[in-house]
Amino acid sequence: MCRSSMVFFLLQVVLRFKDDSELARRLKAREPQAMSDLYDRYGRLAYSLIYRVVRDAATAEDLVQETFLRVWNRVASFDQQKGALGPWVLTVARNRAIDYVRSVDGRMRHARSVSAGSLELDRIENPARFSALDDSALSLDRARKLKHAFERLTPNQRMVIELAYFEGMSQTEMAARLKQPLGTVKTWVRSALKTLRDELTEVATA
C-alpha cells in the first residue's frame, strides 16, 4: 500500500505543527499568511494522497488547488476550538480526487449518479462534522499502528479497503469489480475495518 518510511516522514512534517486551532483561527480571520502556512503544513500530504488516487501529476496539481480553495471558502464553518484541521483537509483532498475519478472513469455513467455522488461527498466533508475531533487523530503512533494492522490483513481485505478509501467504491461496485458475491465482499470489508478499528482502540486505551 505504501512506502512506510516516506509516509512517516510526511506525518512527522505535519506533526511538527501542533497548534492547528490557532491556524484555523487565522484562516477564519482571512489572514493571507495563514493559507501559506496551511499549505506548508498539509500541501505535500494532500498532494501525495490525491496523486495516489488519480495517478496523474497535472490532475493532482489541479485537485490540490481545488482542495485548498474549498478549505479557504468553507473554513468559516469550522470550529477551531474543538475541530481538527488535518482530518478535514485530508477528507476534502480525498473527496476531490474520488469525485474526479468517478466523473472520468465511467463507473457512474448516469449524470444523476455522478451528481448524487458529488453531493454525498460534499455532505460528508462538511467542516461541522469535524468539530468533535481532537488533534491526536493524525498522531504518528496511530498511523504506525494502523499501518501494521493494515499489513496484517489478508490480500482480499487489503484490496477492498484500498477500493473504498482510494477509489471511492461502494461494496456493490467492489463486488462487480472483483466478480465476487456481495456478501463475500461485505465480510471482507467488515472484518478488515474491525481489525483496523480494534488496533486504534488499543492505542486509545493503552
Next chain:
Amino acid sequence: MTCDELKEMMELYCLGVLEGEEKDELDAHLARNCETCQRNLNGALAMNAAMLTLVPAAAPPRRLKRRILAGIGVERSRWGWAAALAAACMLAVAVWVSLEERRRTAELADARRAVIEVSAQRDRLQQALGFLDDPATLPVSFGKGQPAPPRGNVFVNARLGVLLIASNLPPAARGRIYQMWMIPKGGAPRPAGLFQSEAAGTALHILSGPVDAATLGAVAVTLEPEAGSPAPTTTPIIVAPVAGL
C-alpha cells in the same frame, strides 16, 4: 439495526460509499442525535483521516503553492512587489546597457580619431621623407646661432612643394595659430597653410604642389588668429630666405 451494528459500517459511511438501507438507517440515527452513533462517527472520521496518510509520499511542484495563493488573491501583492522589483531591475539593466553602449561608442570614436590622426601623421612623415629623399629638394636652415627663436629647415622642391621642420616653436596660445607664407621676390606674401606645433615645440608643415623656386624669395611664419589671415598681421617669427638657391 443497533448502534453497534451500524458502527461496523461507519467508516464506509464517512467515506461516502455506503448505500441503500444501511446508509438511510445511519442517516436516521445521526439525525436523532444518537450519542453513540455520533461518538462512533467521530472515531470513524479519525480513523479514515489516519488511513489517508498511508500513501506513498509524492513531491508537489514548487509552483503549486504559488498557484494556490494566487488563486485566492493572497499572492497577488507579493507578485506585484516582485513584478515591480523585476521591472526596476530590468530598467536598471537597460540603463546600464545604454550607458555602456554610449561609453563604448565614445571609446570607438576616440579610437577611430586616434587611428586617423596616426594615419595622417604617418602620411605626413612619408610625404616629408619624400622631400628628403628627392635629390631635387633644396634645404634652407633658419634660426641658427640664436638661443631662443625657433630653429629648423625649409625644404623646397619644385615638384613636391615646401616642407617646414621647426623646433623650439612653442604651441600657439588659445585662439592663435601659426601660418606659413611664401614670399616671392619683390612681391606680397601668399598664404601657405596653417599649422600647430607639438607640445615639445616641434612642428612639421608641408605645402604640397609645384612651386616656382626661381621666383621665390623667402618662406616665413607668423602667428595669426585661429582662422588664418589673407596677409601677415604680425612680425614673422621664422624667415628662411630661399632666393638664389
